[in-house]
Amino acid sequence: MKLLSLAGVVLFMLASLGVGVRLLALYARSRKLPELLLGSALLCVGFLAYAVGTAGKLLLEATPETRSLLTILGLSIECVGHLSLVAFSWRVFHPRSRAAAGFAVLLALFICGTLAAEVSSGQHLRYSDLEPISGPELPLALSARASAPAWMALECFRFHAQLRRRLAIGLADPLVVQRVLLWGVGIGASALAYAGTVAHRLVFGTGLRVHVWALSSVSVLGTIAAVCIGLAFFPPSAYRRWARRESMVDREHEP
Amino acid sequence: MLTESLAFEWVSAELEARTALSRIEARGTLRLVLKNVGLEPASVSVHQMQVVVERLLPAALGKRRVGEASALCRELAADLVAHAQQHAEVVAESAYDVFERMDSSRRSKP
Numbered sequence: 001m002k003l004l005s006l007a008g009v010v011l012f013m014l015a016s017l018g019v020g021v022r023l024l025a026l027y028a029r030s031r032k033l034p035e036l037l038l039g040s041a042l043l044c045v046g047f048l049a050y051a052v053g054t055a056g057k058l059l060l061e062a063t064p065e066t067r068s069l070l071t072i073l074g075l076s077i078e079c080v081g082h083l084s085l086v087a088f089s090w091r092v093f094h095p096r097s098r099a100a101a102g103f104a105v106l107l108a109l110f111i112c113g114t115l116a117a118e119v120s121s122g123q124h125l126r127y128s129d130l131e132p133i134s135g136p137e138l139p140l141a142l143s144a145r146a147s148a149p150a151w152m153a154l155e156c157f158r159f160h161a162q163l164r165r166r167l168a169i170g171l172a173d174p175l176v177v178q179r180v181l182l183w184g185v186g187i188g189a190s191a192l193a194y195a196g197t198v199a200h201r202l203v204f205g206t207g208l209r210v211h212v213w214a215l216s217s218v219s220v221l222g223t224i225a226a227v228c229i230g231l232a233f234f235p236p237s238a239y240r241r242w243a244r245r246e247s248m249v250d251r252e253h254e255p
Numbered sequence: 256m257l258t259e260s261l262a263f264e265w266v267s268a269e270l271e272a273r274t275a276l277s278r279i280e281a282r283g284t285l286r287l288v289l290k291n292v293g294l295e296p297a298s299v300s301v302h303q304m305q306v307v308v309e310r311l312l313p314a315a316l317g318k319r320r321v322g323e324a325s326a327l328c329r330e331l332a333a334d335l336v337a338h339a340q341q342h343a344e345v346v347a348e349s350a351y352d353v354f355e356r357m358d359s360s361r362r363s364k365p
Contacts, residue, residue: 022359034353092350096297159350162293169292169310171303176355183354234359 005212008219008226009050012190015226016046019233037088042229044081045149045190049074056128057209067128072119075127075141079115082148083108085187089148093155107147114141132205139201146194149187156184167247174247175240179232186228193221262304263289263296265338269331274321288315298349301339308332 023039026032056070086107094100118124118137126133133139160180166172200207200214208214231239263285270281286296288311294303309332316324 023357026356030356032348032353032356034348035356038357092353163351165291165293166303169306171292171294171306172351173355175358176351179357180354183357233357 005216005219008222011226012222013047013050015230016042019229020047022233034088034092037084037091041081041084041088044077044084046081049078049081052077053127064125068125071124071128075115075119075124078145079111082111082145085148085152086111089152089155093159107144107151110144111148114144117141127207130206130210133201139198142194142198142201146191146198149191149194153184153188153191156180156187160184175235175243177247178243179235182228182232186225186232189221189225189228193218193225196221259296260299260304261342262301262335262339263299266304266308266331266335269334273327273331274316276319276321280319284315284319285312288312300349301335305332305335308335 020039020042023035023042027035027039052070053074056067056074086104090100090104114137118141121135121137123133123135123137125131126138160177163172163177163180167174167177196214196218197208200211204210208218235243267278267282267285270276270285271278274281276284288307289296289299292307292311294307299307308328312331313324313328316328321327
């Protein structure tokens, strides 16, 4: 049952790996910063950090030093990914706004500061063992990391609302409009998974894996994220046709 | 500091010059029309502005009692394109451009 509840997480890892690698390949061709930032974010947060973190959890018999090292490595990779996501939101949605630049810097400091706090307090070991937490460091660090995908998701939803209006006068491709929504839902599901983890830590003190229902909830969110991100980047022909048809129907019903 | 796109600056300046609208009225009218279709003065491109001027601006000017708004807007759109060809604007990459590229098949712009 526990293995089944992990299926969504595995699906999310595979989607992150596939889309992340393809985005980095696009960066290699185009040298455009957004592709590098989003590709790195997906690879680091969705695949590498999970892989290293899971190794730390599976090695329960290993020495505390080995588990600590693996956990710190996983968390550092995850933070690099979240910093990339913050940079992406600023660079793509508000490149000329000083307020957004300031917000991005604050968020980056929050992410790095809380990582330092959880490592220096030794609470990072609670990620790899089953003991409850004994301080605010972990929930704070998880909240900091949740804020990066949450910001991107909110920006995607706001931008999607703008694009729907442009669509009405033919100034947007319906597939691009759908793609922005899919990224918003996918990354938003990832932010919700973090929120669920924070809530679980605050209520029970332990990680999600002690409760199958908690693991299953995050797994469902992982499945949503994987399907949305996969569909956004690898839209099948049938989906492309559906998106275009839907947009024509919408435009016909415009007042 | 110039924070709006050159297309927005040019059209609003021409509106002010070719109608009885004040600078604030011309810019405000254009801002409202752009906002209604999800565009921002800071990032609107020449092509987007041309579509807006041709299709949406006549009605907005009509509400402000500007005479022969349709003919004025047709002329304005044509002049905007001609102006843009002579003074190529370096348009910053928009969020739309980024998401348009993020496709495995990487199609070119229609």
